Amino acid sequence: MRETEIVEYIRGLGSGIGDDCAVFQPRAREDLVFTTDFVLESRHFELSTHTAADVGHKALARSLSDLAAMGAEPAFCLVSLAIPPKLASRWVKEFYGGLTALATRFGVTLAGGDTARFERVVVDVMCCGRVPRGKALLRSGAQPGDAIYVTGELGASAHGLTTKRGEAWKRHLRPEPRIAAGLALRKLGVSACMDLSDGLSLDLVRLCKESRVSAELTGELPIARGASLDEALNGGEDYELLFTSRRNLPHEIAGVTVTRIGRITSQRPARIRFAGRPLKPKAFDHFAEAKS
Amino acid sequence: MRETEIVEYIRGLGSGIGDDCAVFQPRAREDLVFTTDFVLESRHFELSTHTAADVGHKALARSLSDLAAMGAEPAFCLVSLAIPPKLASRWVKEFYGGLTALATRFGVTLAGGDTARFERVVVDVMCCGRVPRGKALLRSGAQPGDAIYVTGELGASAHGLTTKRGEAWKRHLRPEPRIAAGLALRKLGVSACMDLSDGLSLDLVRLCKESRVSAELTGELPIARGASLDEALNGGEDYELLFTSRRNLPHEIAGVTVTRIGRITSQRPARIRFAGRPLKPKAFDHFAEAKS
Structure with a gap:
């Protein structure tokens, strides 16, 4: 050509x-x-x-x-x-x-x-x-006491990359951007939002850093079928939305399941606890995924 | 890092x-x-x-x-x-x-x-x-009878790439975007404009195609010191502006020399004549420079 x-x-x-x-x-x-x-x-x-x-x-x-x-x-x-x-x-x-x-x-x-x-x-x-004007969702708006939510399920993309088959592989090959959910969250007035591209454990640290807060996760996660807890916590490229809200939100927004996974606390610097224990950001901390 | x-x-x-x-x-x-x-x-x-x-x-x-x-x-x-x-x-x-x-x-x-x-x-x-609003300079506005102009000198970048020394090499390494000239040309109401990234002979064809016109070049070009006619006609990366105007323009605009090099004619499809003879687009027609 x-x-x-x-x-x-x-x-x-x-x-x-x-x-x-x-x-x-x-x-x-x-x-x-x-x-x-x-x-x-x-x-x-x-x-x-x-x-x-x-x-x-x-x-x-x-x-x-x-x-x-x-x-x-x-x-x-x-x-x-x-x-x-x-x-x-x-x-x-x-x-x-x-x-x-x-x-x-x-x-x-x-x-x-x-x-x-x-x-x-x-x-x-x-x-x-x-x-x-002035309504873009940012990472910096989370406040102590806010609930932490994610859309959809976690770990499917990382799991699919390992197995190269089934629904998880399809999710890896053809990620679905959560546009409708993002628009709905903006109208609902959530306090902070980002997408999960590098894995929950690393991305949540980033959100907490921007908001100057910390986070406690309950230990209950919406893990994708077949995926491990490690894939759900640290796997990249799920492209689900991670967000915080002062008020309670419904279990489904714009056709997508929404799960409450924890709450924002006031400790600094950005520390994450998962089921009562410290959680280290373990997602792929490589240059390839560094979004500035 | x-x-x-x-x-x-x-x-x-x-x-x-x-x-x-x-x-x-x-x-x-x-x-x-x-x-x-x-x-x-x-x-x-x-x-x-x-x-x-x-x-x-x-x-x-x-x-x-x-x-x-x-x-x-x-x-x-x-x-x-x-x-x-x-x-x-x-x-x-x-x-x-x-x-x-x-x-x-x-x-x-x-x-x-x-x-x-x-x-x-x-x-x-x-x-x-x-x-x-509505004032962006386009490639599609040239009309038969318009004069054709370029800013600065042509061929320096291609010449510098060959010699790797002197002013021409510096021009190749550090091209100077003609921002001030572009702003002035918009205010002067020129009819069409583009930048010379792939060489005059190819870029002029593109401008003519968008405007559905042809062009006659006089044969006189502002050739950069040391550069050949071939480098001025077909060399890439000069990043000078190529533009057309219904009315005569001054010889200097926003501190940059401006040279009249020909006129737009009504023949179709985009044919270029140079000093009375047909000019074939010879600039690097490689994928690398294809700007869509």
């Missing part, structure tokens, strides 16, 4: 592509939120186990999950894609097929990006979402 | 880093423009010839040049950086040093990004700029 072909192909998918920049018209009285996420060959996926459509889905899902965490409505994305010459144009088309299928479901416009040849597949997706 | 260290380091550089997304508050009655550009090891630079600060400068300069082409005022950027484990923390700090030095000069906020370990250095910079 030559340069002209791929650019023409992408132009056919997105609107407003053809200038040096994509142009976006914000609505009155809204804030915009922005995130960018790498999906790198041999780090976040393998060509031998992930189809091109899986990679396209995952690349956008990672960014959409960040929008969900802010309580934002998805608006548009820019997709940077580098591929090795050995990959045929079919790979590129299937990649965009997987990405645009998810984009269509969530009303995301593919507004542009960059393409290059490289020795490995590199994807970087930037996603923009909208929130009413 | 461990994950926590690099994230803390980047947090020290930028504002609003710490949540899943960066939050941005648009002003009333403005459009936002967005661009993203790869800078890849062994494609856009070599670790042996480019310092980390050069790479940081170039990564942001490429995106800023796209903002200049739209006549936009820079607002903020997101920086995705993947580096091999062999590179020390000093490389990362010098990279951000080069990037933030340029960002400071143009009032760009480093608002977030992503980091990862990878076998090669991969940089992807997303940049956002502001323009008054």
